[in-house]
Amino acid sequence: MKQNKKVAAVIVFAALLSVIGLIVRALIYINCRPEQPVRINAPARIFPDYDNTVIPPNIAPLNFVIKEPGQRFYVRVLDQEGGLRGQAFSRDGRIRIPPKTWRRLLQNARGKSISLEPFARDAAGHWRQFSPLCLRVAPEPIDEYLIYRLIYPVYNSWSKMGIYQRRISTFKQTEILSNTQVGRSCINCHTFSANQGDRMLLQVRHPSFGPSMIIAAGGNLKKTDLRTKLYPKTPTYTAWHPNGDIVAFSQNKIQQFFHSGGRKDPRDVVDQESDLAIYNIRDGNLTYSPKISRSDRLETWPEWSPDGKYLYFSSAKTPWEKTPKNILGAFKYWPIIKYDLMRIEFDAATNNFRQVETLLDSRKTGMSMSQPRVSPDGRRLIFVGHDYGSFPIFQESANLWMLDLQTKKARPISEINSDRTDSWHSWSSNGRWIVFSSKRDTGRLSRPYFTYIDTKGQASKPVLLPQKDPAFYDYFPENFNRPELSAYPVPVNQKALAQVINRPDKEKGKEPVTGAAPRSDEPPSSP
Amino acid sequence: MKLRLKQDALVLLCFFLFARFALDTRLIYEAAEPVFYLRWDFLISSLRPPGGLTVFIGALLGQLMASRLGGALSLTVLAGILLFLSDRVFRLFAGRRIPFVRYVPLLTLTAMAGTYIFALEAVPAVLILLILAGLYLSLPKWSLPIRSGILAIITALLYLATAGVPDLFQFHPAFIFQAPFFLLGWALLCLGFELRRTLPGARKKACFLLMPAVVIGPLAGELYFRAALLWKWHALFSGAKSGLKSLLLLLAPGLTFWSTILTLAMYASVTAMVVLSFIIQRAQLRSPKFVDALTADGSPPLPGAQKNKGAFRLLGTMATLGLLAGAMLLPNWAPHNAITTSSAFKRWLNIEYCVRKGQYGKALNEASKLEPWQFDSGVLYDINLALSQSGWFLDDLFIWINRTPPTQPWQILEFNQGNSTEITTYIFLGRINDAERLAYELRSSTQKPGLIWQLALIHLVKDDYETARIYLNMLADNPLYRRRATRYLDLLNRDPHLSDVPEIKELKTRMLTEDDIEQTITYQDETDNVIIKDLFLKPLEKDPSNRLALDYLLGGFLLQGNSSAIANNIYRLPPAGYQKLPLLVQEALLVYQYQGGRDVNMAGLKLDPRVATSFQEFLNLDIVKNIKQLESADDLDWQALEKFFNTYWFHVWFRLKEGGRL
Structure with missing residues (x-):
């Protein structure tokens, strides 16, 4: 009997709580509904700025913060016809749009416009109605997954970093690999074959086992060390051939140095050496060609055309007679090294390279060009143009440029460029979207932005990756590094990946029997 | 009863006066500077790893230490809880024969706080230990299997709350020491208690149930601890060239020689404990008198046992006391801590504290009380900063040149992980990019609020105000930096360049604006x-x-x-x-x-x-x-x-x- 009374009391208490909750919610709703608002013919200050953007139909709710003074905030979500499709309230200006409402709205709004109408109430209880934010929903979706590395600004030492995938239509972020699982290794340069998350390359610098390349394809994991006696430099940037068997990679001797003043980011990088090579995943053969690993040039940033017939890359003439032994010999050349944009025809059947072609000459463009990425239809190439060198990430001058591969004319994508670093771009598999890493908000921390590329190659105003907490970026001190789009999730088992990396054994790339003359007599560095 | 209350109140009053006037709890904060943010995600991430609860409470406790009154009050409240709990545990364990023994843990806390440098999480950990011990000792006289099961659960809770595996999540050597001693103390406490209260009829059964129940928790925890480390670090083991190195890595990955030795000692202790338990079991079977001397009042003593009862009770209590004190003190013990009670260490902390607070005159006053041999490089950076900022001139400025080994001024600029004083020195020197580099190097291993403030300051001086704003937003969630962060955020809203803020203006004037790569690279290598x-x-x-x-x-x-x-x-x-x-x-x-x-x-x-x-x-x-x-x-x-x-x-x-x- 006593027991029953206790149970009944608990049920009554829970019911009371629910009723109180409902009443409070209803009161907030009534209290927050703007009455007789004063119309302001100006947009509200919001962050992220989503006004006049083109958004994918499969993006998560664009939560934002209203930066206007006020004590209550209210946003109406309207369809193209002005019909009310949803609403959101806030006391602190953080607007969270209900996901279900948002999904339903976007499903019916492909190719149409939607608008967000913000209101703010001041202390006296007067409401202000701001001009609506207009957003156009593109008919084409963006690839569903965004893979990036989260890393604090790193100078020499690092602690925690990880590679994550974020589902763009939701806020769900999952960890692909954290370096805490692999002895605090440096994990970097994740690359995918044709936006396929199930074919991934990863570079790892393990404290015990040295550098290696992890290849995750078809459910298999493979760890290889592509350094050889003749070519001992560490593989860095990679590109996966569309046939899935061949990987182009650069071998760089990268030196970091620091500026004592005169610029905001003190970090800088110079390549003392760099060459390109080909690795065949099936038979483990390495191919070096004198055309892409010349001793008088620095070749880097490989990228395949979607048909696999061309290898695009950046290449600079070495400013020194003899490769400098150390940074002291190299750093003084840093401002004068400028990279051309090149391509070379490639026959995958015979593994042969043909003629090198200079697409853009740095002497004519006056800038260094790096990170070429070709659109999936092969029509356009987007690269980063910057003042010097091959590492645009630390340069505020870095901007995205688009090269029309038919007309061979390049233009800065001024629609999306900022006066701060814009780099690390990646195409969506349908060629209508790109994601890129921009430091426009802080100057120091990179954030992922999307932009829609129309059939004429024009880009729309960039959209910052939305987060569940609208104020997320106000607090987040890490970089979104190397954002890559993928149509499918990365299916690699995290534990299996960590185990492969933590194993001492690794395959070795087979020494090339023919190829370019090695430029370094340095033995392979020990792990 | 009233007398006990009066005694306790008097002792606590004395403790409060000690904490308020003899101790400067701000220096405890200065030495520990725990990472603490009033954010939901910080709470969740802190509580997630085993042992996180004590770390979180320890960090919270650290915030209170930053104020002398708050620190004294919080320490007194903790002392009160400690007194109550230890009294309860001792009474449950040993009756009321030795009432003053309840003050021993309190005295241990007093000694520990007096060293200024101690793991703040040790205090909540001991309280949790006592709470769980009290819970276990208060269990009714249920059957042995039920008690053993509850004991195993309580042990698991203790392990999760206090002595977990933070190494898996973050490097924190203090726990390497703490876990084994905690578990050892816990196991022995339970073992003694069970021996006392086990009824003669159940002795044989106890051999098979009680001992494993007492030992299995700590051992399972330790096994899990090592296995998890093994999983995490096995790459390093397999990469080890020799078997010995593998073994050492297995025992104490990433740690020093002494921590390895201590870990080995812990293993030896646990092994000895298991062996001892079996010896006691055998003795128990052979000699009922031995056990009857330990048994509780409810069990009829055998002839001849009564005269030893008090001695055994005293022995058990003292052993428990020793273990509790050990659990509190040993994790914090290190040879250099022996110095910490000396006035020099307190002065160093005080100088550092004053410089951090911008109280340069006070810092120099404190420095003037140091003996010549008490100057070390860390405190010299603080003194130099205080001198240059205060405008004071002392002929003793360069007194340190004759110290052995002499401190070279440019040593602070050598490339290393650095510390906060070095970063501040860079900032005041005007070498803001170097300060930034050093701060970010340090940032890779810690997110202490002091460092976050330095990062914010660096970015403010460099007009990177959007980045500075991120760090200030973070600091606004720290109770001690909230006011400063909010002030700067307000100032930024009014003027992003902070042109009217004198301290920023002064630092901007000093900041090197000319790029100088060659010198940045070469200062380690040249003459x-x-x-x-x-x-x-x-x-x-x-x-x-x-x-x-x-x-x-x-x-x-x-x-x-x-x-x-x-x-x-x-x-x-x-x-x-x-x-x-x-x-x-x-x-x-x-x-x-x-x-x-x-x-x-x-x-x-x-x-x-x-x-x-x-x-x-x-x-x-x-x-x-x-x-x-x-x-x-x-x-x-x-x-x-x-x-x-x-x-x-x-x-x-x-x-x-x-x-x-x-």
Whole structure:
């Protein structure tokens, strides 16, 4: 009997709580509904700025913060016809749009416009109605997954970093690999074959086992060390051939140095050496060609055309007679090294390279060009143009440029460029979207932005990756590094990946029997 | 009962007075500077790893320590809880025979707090231990299997709450020590209690249930701990060249020799405990008297056991006490902590605290109380900062040049992980990019609020106000930095360049604006002369009033014995605020003149004739005259030289010129 009374009391208490909750919610709703608002013919200050953007139909709710003074905030979500499709309230200006409402709205709004109408109430209880934010929903979706590395600004030492995938239509972020699982290794340069998350390359610098390349394809994991006696430099940037068997990679001797003043980011990088090579995943053969690993040039940033017939890359003439032994010999050349944009025809059947072609000459463009990425239809190439060198990430001058591969004319994508670093771009598999890493908000921390590329190659105003907490970026001190789009999730088992990396054994790339003359007599560095 | 309450109240009052007036709890915060943010995600991430609860409570406790009154009050509340819980546990364990024993844990806490440097999480960990012990000891006389099961669950809870595996999530060596001792203490406490209360009829059963129940929790926890580390670090094991190295890595990955030894000792203790438990079991079966002496009042004692009962009770209580005290003190024990009770350590902390708070005068007052041998490099950076910022001038500024080993001013600029004082030194020197580099290097291993503030400051000075805003937003969630962060956020909203904020304005004036890559790269490799010039001259040229740069510049030349460089830079003294020549600089000038130097731009400053007299006295010493014949330090006439130990002349004549014979 006593027991029953206790149970009944608990049920009554829970019911009371629910009723109180409902009443409070209803009161907030009534209290927050703007009455007789004063119309302001100006947009509200919001962050992220989503006004006049083109958004994918499969993006998560664009939560934002209203930066206007006020004590209550209210946003109406309207369809193209002005019909009310949803609403959101806030006391602190953080607007969270209900996901279900948002999904339903976007499903019916492909190719149409939607608008967000913000209101703010001041202390006296007067409401202000701001001009609506207009957003156009593109008919084409963006690839569903965004893979990036989260890393604090790193100078020499690092602690925690990880590679994550974020589902763009939701806020769900999952960890692909954290370096805490692999002895605090440096994990970097994740690359995918044709936006396929199930074919991934990863570079790892393990404290015990040295550098290696992890290849995750078809459910298999493979760890290889592509350094050889003749070519001992560490593989860095990679590109996966569309046939899935061949990987182009650069071998760089990268030196970091620091500026004592005169610029905001003190970090800088110079390549003392760099060459390109080909690795065949099936038979483990390495191919070096004198055309892409010349001793008088620095070749880097490989990228395949979607048909696999061309290898695009950046290449600079070495400013020194003899490769400098150390940074002291190299750093003084840093401002004068400028990279051309090149391509070379490639026959995958015979593994042969043909003629090198200079697409853009740095002497004519006056800038260094790096990170070429070709659109999936092969029509356009987007690269980063910057003042010097091959590492645009630390340069505020870095901007995205688009090269029309038919007309061979390049233009800065001024629609999306900022006066701060814009780099690390990646195409969506349908060629209508790109994601890129921009430091426009802080100057120091990179954030992922999307932009829609129309059939004429024009880009729309960039959209910052939305987060569940609208104020997320106000607090987040890490970089979104190397954002890559993928149509499918990365299916690699995290534990299996960590185990492969933590194993001492690794395959070795087979020494090339023919190829370019090695430029370094340095033995392979020990792990 | 009333008497006990009065006694407890009196003891707690004494403790409060001690904590309020004898202790400066702000220095406990200064030494620990725990990471704490009032954010939901911080709470969740803190509580997720085993042992996170104590870390979180310890960090929260640290925030209270930042105020003297708050720290004293919180310590007293903790002391009260500790007193209540330990009293409860001892009474459950040993009856009321030895009432004053309940004060021993409190005294341990007093001793621990008095060292200023201790793992703040040790206090909540001990409280959790006592709560769970009290819970276990209060269990009704249920059957042995039920009690054993509950014991296993409580042990698991204890393990999760206090002695988990933070190594898997973050490097925290303190727990390596804490976990084993905690578990050992816990196991022995339970073991003793169960032996006491086990009824004679259940003894045999106890052999099979009780011992494993007591031992299995800690051992399982330890096994999990090691297995998890093994999983995480097995790459390193498999990469080890020798079996011995693998073993060491397995036992104490990433730790030092001593921690390895301590871990081994822990293993030995646990093994001994298991062996001991079996020996006791066997003795229990053979000799009922032995156990009856330990059994509780409810069990009828056998003839002859009564006379030993009190002794066993006392023994058990003392063992428990020792374990509790050990659990609190051992994790915090380290040879250098023995010094911490000394006034020097407290002074160092106080100087650091005052400099951090911008109370430079107080810092210098405290520094003036240090004995010459109590200066270490860390505190010298603080003193130099305090001197340059306060505008005070002390002839003792360069007193440290005769310390062994001498601290080179440019050592702070060597590439390393650094500490907060070094970062502040860079900032005040005007080498803001170097400060940024060092701060981010440090950021890779910690997110202490002090460092986050330094990052915010660096970005404010560099006009990276959007990045600064991110760090300020983070700090706004820290109870101690909230006010400062909010103030700067408000200022930023009004003027992003903070042109009206004097402290920022001053730092901006000092900031190097000219790019200088060569010097940034080479200052580790080239000669000292190049380093000094590059590091300190450039900021001085940028801002002639940058006294910190001038002090380090002159300090560097003094250490090198470069009298001519000192003479050539005398004209820089008045713009930096010097109205008279520092003693050591005067001594250097006399050496310069003695060596034939001429044409010094004295910029209106004068030599003190008494210094010249003293120099003459020094030159007239036989040992100085006959320095060429000096073979070793044993030949020195120490008595004659004693007066000149802190002079530049002694440094030049006996440290530099003669090839470091001393």
